[in-house]
Amino acid sequence: MNVKEITNILKFSSKNNIDLINRAYNFNQKAHKGQKRMSGEPYFVHPFEAAKKVAQWKLDALSVVAALLHDVVEDTKYTIDDIKKEFGEEVAFLVDGVTKLGRFKYRGAQQKAENLRKMILAISQDIRVIIIKLADRLHNMKTLSAILPNKQKRIALETTEIYAPLAYRLGMQVVAGELEDLAFPYIHPQEYKWLIQNIKEKYEERHQYAEKVKPIIKKAIEEGGIKPIKIDSRAKRWSSLYKKLLRHDMDINQVYDLVALRIIVRTIEDCYAVLGIIHNLWPPLPGRIKDYIALPKPNGYRSLHTVVFCLNDRPTE
Numbered sequence: 645m646n647v648k649e650i651t652n653i654l655k656f657s658s659k660n661n662i663d664l665i666n667r668a669y670n671f672n673q674k675a676h677k678g679q680k681r682m683s684g685e686p687y688f689v690h691p692f693e694a695a696k697k698v699a700q701w702k703l704d705a706l707s708v709v710a711a712l713l714h715d716v717v718e719d720t721k722y723t724i725d726d727i728k729k730e731f732g733e734e735v736a737f738l739v740d741g742v743t744k745l746g747r748f749k750y751r752g753a754q755q756k757a758e759n760l761r762k763m764i765l766a767i768s769q770d771i772r773v774i775i776i777k778l779a780d781r782l783h784n785m786k787t788l789s790a791i792l793p794n795k796q797k798r799i800a801l802e803t804t805e806i807y808a809p810l811a812y813r814l815g816m817q818v819v820a821g822e823l824e825d826l827a828f829p830y831i832h833p834q835e836y837k838w839l840i841q842n843i844k845e846k847y848e849e850r851h852q853y854a855e856k857v858k859p860i861i862k863k864a865i866e867e868g869g870i871k872p873i874k875i876d877s878r879a880k881r882w883s884s885l886y887k888k889l890l891r892h893d894m895d896i897n898q899v900y901d902l903v904a905l906r907i908i909v910r911t912i913e914d915c916y917a918v919l920g921i922i923h924n925l926w927p928p929l930p931g932r933i934k935d936y937i938a939l940p941k942p943n944g945y946r947s948l949h950t951v952v953f954c955l956n957d958r959p960t961e
Contacts, residue, residue, distance in 0.1 A: 741773035850879030
């Protein structure tokens with residue numbers, strides 16, 4: 645573990661910002677010296693991992709500094725005034741915001757979840773506070789197995805009901821999905837065990853398959869004279885798969901979107917043309933073509949859906 649793991653991500657940042665991150669890294673190590681997490685690892689590993697994630701999400705250098713220092717006020721002898729003196733008012737503001745968010749606890753009252761999410765959004769004032777908190781929660785969820793079982797479920801529920809929906813609202817769908825998947829085994833342990841036993845393929849393998857299909861589709865579409873605006877791919881996560889299986893009496897054979905791609909084009913004509921190109925590439929699964937252009941959903945959603953026998957004859961939406 646080295647501060648360069650963070651600064652290398654921010655290689656285009658100014659020398660002053662890099663120096664500030666180095667100072668915060670050293671301050672973090674000094675403040676948390678001798679402290680251990682429940683997992684047994686040095687405490688400063690946690691803020692380091694949160695800061696690295698914030699850097700990967702391409703937030704500014706001050707956000708990275710705040711992530712490095714986000715637990716200092718709550719868990720060490722240093723105060724918010726110490727942070728302000730050493731790193732400036734803006735960093736202190738961000739650290740104070742994350743500290744305040746840590747005082748909100750979700751106790752399982754479903755009707756209060758939305759109110760708590762609204763309160764968090766209102767109190768944060770700066771969107772960076774929430775994003776730093778999401779990085780903090782993401783690493784905490786990865787090490788959740790180290791804490792007491794009675795706390796595991798509460799934190800997992802809080803993650804699913806509060807922080808994953810906040811990530812969705814911020815357009816961080818990948819983060820939201822990862823948070824839900826990390827929480828799922830603690831909220832539904834038996835169901836998670838069933839999924840692992842009945843679906844041998846891991847999420848990462850589904851993701852790799854989707855990424856392999858994407859360039860094949862892109863090439864075929866472009867050879868057909870259409871330039872797609874965007875092609876997205878996604879692999880269904882455990883938590884999402886479980887919700888869908890509930891609607892299909894836990895029959896995995898009724899789930900066709902373990903891997904799915906979304907192609908965005910400029911016109912309706914292009915949309916129908918792309919459907920034909922895909923069906924020329926791979927045969928469609930009978931009865932799985934849905935035309936939401938001719939018959940839009942009540943909310944105005946318009947698209948074409950199909951499931952084809954893709955690479956290795958695998959059903960892909």
